[in-house]
Amino acid sequence: MSEALAPSSVHVRAPGKINVFFAVGGLGDDGYHEVASAYQAVSAYEDMWASPSDSFTIEVSGSVDVAGVPLGDRxxxxxxxxxxADRCGVDAGVHLQVRKGVPVAGGMGGGSADAAAALVACDALWGTGLTSAQLQALGAELGADVPFALMGGTAIGLGRGEQLSPALARGRFDWVIVTSGDGLSTPEIYRELDEYRADHPESFLWAGASPQVFPPVLKALRTGDARLLAASASNELQIAAIRRRLELNDVLQLGHDEGALTGLVSGSGPTIAFLTEDESSAIDLQIALSAAGHTALHVHGPVPGARLLAS
Structure with missing residues (x-):
């Protein structure tokens, strides 16, 4: 793209995600676990503005606590x-301005959404013209959740979670997410799970096998049935997150008492996602949880993946 035609800045929005199902296989020789996940992109967003620069810089603000977000090459x-830039031979930098709406280190893929937004924004800014498949391949090099943040909607993830196939999802699912001031480390949660599973092998289906998403989960998504999804949603990382943060049990119980269809830890936590019957029920639950002193946000899904917005 010529300098005269290059945009002065681009605006990209990328969604956070909820794992409505998450199963974990055994630890492989490469140090990673094989997983099976049903992802749903939800309306908690990361907004990014990218503008030309001689170097690579970033500034971060947002409606969530951003104190733990690194600002350098990390x-x-x-x-x-x-x-x-490296893969496309671009001899330029970029300044990224991020407004975060996804909890930091909360199991909702906020960092992955930022990476997806950066790929889309820089592709547009520099005119590199990569296809969606090419962007997803680059995203997979950065992290298992990045390709889904690019795709959005609802999808099944296998392997490390990056082997994606879109899943048919009808209608709208309303969620209330409860955030925590302190994040949890994903590698530590996996270690905690491995330790617990070694002592309780009978509690896990996939410790020595390739995990799969349960068919009732797929049916619930396909039919838009919130009650069926509530009955089949699960997250095998949840037990590890609760062992590290016992108070999560109290929040889960409160959500159930206040009318949630189900509640589960999102990803590696500590964010909790409560599924509700409809939008009105979600608003009522959000009010009740907020009145109890929790930071609660009503979101819905599925929503699109990372996309350019009008400047």
Whole structure:
């Protein structure tokens, strides 16, 4: 793209996600676990503005606590921008301005959404013209959740979670998410799960096998049946997150008492996602949880993946 035609800035929005189902296989020789996940992109968003620069810089603000977000080369969005520039032979930098709406280290893929947004934004800014498949391949090098943040909607993830296939989802699912001030480390949660599973092997179906998403989960998504999804949703990382953060049990119980169809830890936690019957029920639950002193947000899904917005 010529300098005269290059945009002065681009605006991209990328969604957070909820794992409505998450099963974990055994620890492989490569140090990673094989997983099976049903992802749903939800209306908690990361907004990113990308503008030309001689270097790679980032600034972060938002409606969530951003104190723990790295601002240098450890930031996943900066790594995404550098990766795209390297692979496409771009001799330019970028300044990324991020407004975060996804909890940090909360199991909802906020960092992955930032990386997805950076790939889409820099592709547009630099005119590299990559296809969706090419962007997803780059995203998979950065993290298992990045390809889904690019795809959005509802999808099944296998392997490390990056082997994606879209899942048919009808209608709208309303969720209330409860955030925590302190995040949880994903590697530590997996270690906790491995330790617990070694002592309780009878409690896990997939410790020595390739995990799969339960058919009732797929049927619930396909038919838009919130009650069926509530009965079949699960997350095998939840027990590990609760062992590290016992108070999560109290929040789960409160949500059930206040009318949630079900509640589960999202990803590696500590964010909790409560599924409700409909939008009105979600608003009522949000009010009740907020009155009890929790930070609660009503979101819905599925929503699109990372996409350009009008400047």
């Amino acid at each position: 930031n996943l969005a900066i790594r995404a921008a550098r990766l795209l």
